[in-house]
Amino acid sequence: MKIIYTFFFSILLQTAFAQSAENYLEKIRNNEADLTAFFAQMPKGGDLHHHYSGSIYTEPLLAHAIAKDFYLNTQTMAVSQEKQLGSDWVLFSTLQKNGELDAYKQKIIQKWSAKDYNNVDYPSDKLFFESFMKFEPATQGNFEAGLLEIKNRAIKENVSYIETQLSTIPCDIKTDDLATYNAYLRKLAATKNEKAVMKSLDSLYAIFIQKDAKKYAADFNTNFVTKMHAALKIDDSQFTMRYQNFVLRFMEPVDLFKNLVVAFISADSSPLMTGVNIVSPEDGETSMKDYWLHMVMFKYCHSRFPKVKYAMHAGELTLGLVLPEELSWHINAAVYIAGANRIGHGVDMAYEDKSYDLMRYMAKNNIPVEINLASNEFILKVKENRHPILLYKEFGVPIVISTDDAGILRTNMTEQYVLLAKRYPTISYIDIKQFVYNSINYSFIQDARVKKQLVQDLDNRFKAFEANFKN
Structure with a gap:
């Protein structure tokens, strides 16, 4: 009897602490400094919409490029390990010798990230997406440092899990002899001839399997991800990381499908590779032209690998960015055709055809939306009441809060919750706590024991956090 009494007393006490935390949050809603202190200490579970390369801050990438004496294009601020054509490419050591390095450091940071952006000089979406190719050479051969940076920063801000979109999988299967499929697939897509x-795709799949697609997946899993993950001791009692593969929307159909097949094989054969994604600007010319075709490709791969989970960037669009009618179907297609397990961004939901039915379907089938507040504001200029987060909440769609590209955007997970609490006062502390648990429960972690341990860890972290408000 005493044990039962102690258990129920503990539950009542914890409920009282949670209510005190709720009361305190309401008291500080309009004070960003107070909100920052509150959310910095609050457990934040997982970051599920997270790009590895875009989440590393510019400073360590730049330091690596300087230490390795890369070439800098003094006009575009792109870097390269090799000398490129043109007089604009200069070694960092030459800039340092000439006393110009410090001035270029500032210019580089401004081109590789949102630092000092003034909303005037250059379109924010172009700056964001162009930055990746400028610093990409500095990420190559530097994955270990980047992963440790991400892990250590996560631990400091009480993030216990990250599911990062790590890389495309290197694959040199030649497709020149398959080029005629590109036009043929697009012709079929124009009439929506899914069958x-x-x-x-069945024919292409057989060709890629015959050309050793499985070998590329196995090599990536074993010799890159598994070895690096173990050597760095990424998983420990404070933190867990898993990885997604991704494909690039701007590629020609045959090459994209080749990479997608390898990505699905990889995710199907390694517990560390939890899923697949598709990235690149959704409003790009090829992205828009081939969007329906891409959805069918995901549907096909799912039929081959039914256990593999996949999140999809969908609806990262807004009025004025594309033709109005193009806002009406991307999330629909990702959900109904591709069968996405999670939707990334989902910003154009209010414009989608039969959006109420779509959100009811997402809620019923537990398809969460990954909300990226700082990213959506910078890239799309969508914030506050233009953002559909309250629409998703009203229809019961599971919500997770994530950062997207914290390094480029100069943000972190704490700021996402500050923006959430300040901009949306109808979202309560209990709602926010649910979003945090969603980030573990809707993760793609394959091992049920790992997921259970992360939930238990979250329980303990919240107990400790809410005890701060017992008085």
């Missing part, structure tokens, strides 16, 4: 597309 014929699936038949063509």
Whole structure:
């Protein structure tokens, strides 16, 4: 009897502490400094919409490029390990010798990230997406330092899990002899002939398997991810990391499908590789032209690998960015055709055809939306009541809060919750706590024991956090 009494007393006490935390949050809603202190200490669970390369801050990437004496294009601020054509490419050691390095450091940071952006000089979406290719050479051969930076920063701000979109998988299967499929697939897509597309993908799949697609997946899993993950001791009692593969929307259909097949094989054969994604600007010319075709490709790969989970960037669009009618179907297609397990961004939901039915379907089938407040504001200029987060909440769609590209955006997970609490006063502390638990419960972690341990850890972290408000 005493044990039962102690258990119920503990539950009542914890409920009282949670209510005190709720009361305190309401008291500080309009004070960003207070909110920052509150959310910095609050457990934040997982970051599920997280790009590895975009989450590393510019300073360590730049330091690596300087230490390795890369070439800098003094006009574009791109770097390269090799000398490129043109007189604009200069070694960092030459800039340092000439006393110009410090001045270029500032210019580089401004081109590789949102630092000092003034909303005037250059379109924010172009700056964001162009930055990746400028600093990409500095990430190559530097994954270990980047992963440790991400892990250590997560631990300091009470993030216990990250599911990062790590890399495309290197694959040199030649596709020159398959080029005729590109036009043929697009012709079929123009008439939405899904049956014929699936038949063509069947032929391509057989070719890629014959050309050793499995070998590339196995090599990536074993010799890159597994070895690096173990050597760095990424997982420990404070933190866990898993990885997504991704494909690039701007590629020609055959090459994209080749990479998608390898990505699905990789995710199907390694517990560390938890899923697959598709990235690059959604409003890009090829992205828009091939969007429906990409959805069918995901549907096809799911039929081959039904256990593999996948999140999809969908609806990262807004009025004025594309033709109005193009806002009406991307999330629909990602959910109904591709069968996405999570939706990334989902900003254009209010414009989607039969959006109420779509959100009811997402809620019923537990398809969460990954909300990226700082990212959506910088790239799309969508914030506050233009953002559909309250629409998703009203229809019961599971919500997770994430950073997207914290390094480029000069943000962190704490700021996402500050923006959430300040901008949306109808979202309560209990709601926010649910969003945190969603970030573990809707993760793609394959091992049920690992997920259970992360939930238990979250329980303990919240107990300790809410005890701060017992008085």
